[in-house]
Amino acid sequence: MNPKCPPSLSESHSVGPLAILGLLCRLGLAAIFLYAGVPKVLNAQVFLMETRAYQMLPNSILPSFVVILAMIEVLAGALLLLGVWIRPSANVILGMLIMFVVAISVAMLRGLDIECGCFSGGGQKIGFQLLVRDAIMIAMLIPIYLDRRHLLALWAK
Amino acid sequence: MTDPVNTSMKTMIIVGAGAALGLLFNALAPGGIPLRSMILPTDTPPPPGIAVSDDYLSTEQVRAVSELLTSGIDPDEFEVRFVIMDVREPYEFEGGHIPGAINQPLTQFKSGRPKRLDSIPDDAIIFVYCSDPECGSSLIVAEQLRLYGYKAENVRVFVGGLPAWEQAGLNLAYGIDPELDYDDGIEAFNDDSMDDSAMPGGDTLIEGEEQ
Numbered sequence: 001m002n003p004k005c006p007p008s009l010s011e012s013h014s015v016g017p018l019a020i021l022g023l024l025c026r027l028g029l030a031a032i033f034l035y036a037g038v039p040k041v042l043n044a045q046v047f048l049m050e051t052r053a054y055q056m057l058p059n060s061i062l063p064s065f066v067v068i069l070a071m072i073e074v075l076a077g078a079l080l081l082l083g084v085w086i087r088p089s090a091n092v093i094l095g096m097l098i099m100f101v102v103a104i105s106v107a108m109l110r111g112l113d114i115e116c117g118c119f120s121g122g123g124q125k126i127g128f129q130l131l132v133r134d135a136i137m138i139a140m141l142i143p144i145y146l147d148r149r150h151l152l153a154l155w156a157k
Numbered sequence: 158m159t160d161p162v163n164t165s166m167k168t169m170i171i172v173g174a175g176a177a178l179g180l181l182f183n184a185l186a187p188g189g190i191p192l193r194s195m196i197l198p199t200d201t202p203p204p205p206g207i208a209v210s211d212d213y214l215s216t217e218q219v220r221a222v223s224e225l226l227t228s229g230i231d232p233d234e235f236e237v238r239f240v241i242m243d244v245r246e247p248y249e250f251e252g253g254h255i256p257g258a259i260n261q262p263l264t265q266f267k268s269g270r271p272k273r274l275d276s277i278p279d280d281a282i283i284f285v286y287c288s289d290p291e292c293g294s295s296l297i298v299a300e301q302l303r304l305y306g307y308k309a310e311n312v313r314v315f316v317g318g319l320p321a322w323e324q325a326g327l328n329l330a331y332g333i334d335p336e337l338d339y340d341d342g343i344e345a346f347n348d349d350s351m352d353d354s355a356m357p358g359g360d361t362l363i364e365g366e367e368q
Contacts, residue, residue: 044183044190045304046267049297063192064180071179072172079171088167092175095168114293 015149022147025140029093030081032137037073039120044070050117054107072096080144083153090144093137101134191304214315216325219255219284223327226257238281244298245287247337253329255286255322260334263287263294266301272338279306286315286322 040047048066051057057065072092079089100118104126107114116124124130150156183189222239241258243250250260265271277283283302287294295314302312315321323329 041179041182042186043188045188048190049263049267049301052297052300053293055293063190067183067190067192068176068179071182072175075175075178076171085167085171087164088171091164091168092171095172112293 015151018143018147019149019151021143022149023151025143026080026083026086026147029137029140029144030077033073033077033093034081036119037070037077040066040070041074043120046120047117050115053112053114053117054103055110055112056103056106069096082155083150084155086144086150086153086156090141094141097134097138097141101131101138104130104134213317214284214313216315216317216321216327218313219286219315219322220325220327222282222284223255223257227330238278240277240281240283242283242285242298243287243334244285244294245292247333247339249288251331251333253319253331255319256328256330258286258330260337261298262337263298265338266298270305273336274302274305276336277307280308280311282311282313283307284313284315286318289318289320292318 044063044067047070048063051066051069052062073096076089076092076096079085080093104116107126108128112126114126116126116130118124118130180192183192219241222241225235225239226241241255242261243254243258244261244263245254246262246264247260250258250262254260259273261271261273265273285295285299285302287298295316295318299312299314303309317324319329
């Protein structure tokens with residue numbers, strides 16, 4: 001690095017590995033959340049059944065909760081894909097992932113033998129491997145938070 | 158660089174916009190779900206070991222209908238059609254069920270309205286049960302039945318399920334339901350469930366095989 005050049009300036013002119021990694025993680029998470037969210041939005045009935053199986057929320061608020069959650073998954077995924085409000089979108093995704101980890105952990109501790117409800121038609125049972133998967137997705141957020149270059153972003157901030 | 162206040166405000170805007178869009182889409186889309194719970198008399202099933210409340214069926218009520226259904230009298234002769242619906246998977250049903258029950262697995266509801274419902278009149282009184290008070294499938298199916306037009310007060314959940322039936326010292330019937338339509342969205346799920354020995358009620362089958 002040229003010592004005369006302030007670090008921030010040099011940073012903004014180079015496409016480093018962090019920028020690439022940030023982009024890949026961003027697009028990857030965007031794809032995952034869109035893939036997971038769109039079928040939930042289109043078929044809320046199935047998502048409602050899957051969410052009810054967790055037995056964590058009262059029936060009175062569960063339907064509203066699932067239609068809202070599904071749309072937030074899609075919205076956050078779409079914003080990440082377009083590169084709009086990247087950090088806020090990453091915050092939303094982080095919040096959802098933490099919620100999923102808590103829900104799956106609680107269900108496992110209660111010994112519920114239920115389907116994850118993560119992706120439509122997955123038929124995947126909840127288990128430790130899903131916690132690992134969520135942890136990987138949380139880790140994918142780190143480069144997104146660190147990256148300041150925001151490649152291929154429409155309106156990063 | 159990044160203003161944290163600004164970021165958290167935008168975060169909340171995303172959540173709020175998602176909530177508004179989600180509710181709006183649900184209200185407008187043909188596949189929207191009713192948001193008001195029209196579903197269950199109480200929010201959650203009682204935990205195991207606790208007496209089942211009046212809102213749910215007692216073992217005695219189910220026994221009366223089971224006897225009626227197995228009495229050999231043509232069901233069309235009654236003014237009201239009674240159905241006991243076992244919503245577990247076919248292999249669980251095979252390993253023991255309430256006599257007179259039909260097998261209508263929860264999984265069939267995932268691909269839409271099961272064809273079997275065509276043969277159950279709209280004003281039928283349907284008792285739904287599954288493997289135990291925590292299995293939840295019976296509550297889900299009850300809700301589905303109500304969505305498909307069965308009267309809310311006619312769809313009743315036997316929360317105690319099979320364990321309550323067995324605890325009362327009542328007999329089980331064995332074998333598959335001959336009228337179950339296997340082509341109607343079961344097989345796709347069946348393989349998964351068969352692999353999972355931890356599935357509630359799954360051990361019934363294993364015991365049956367060993368004997």
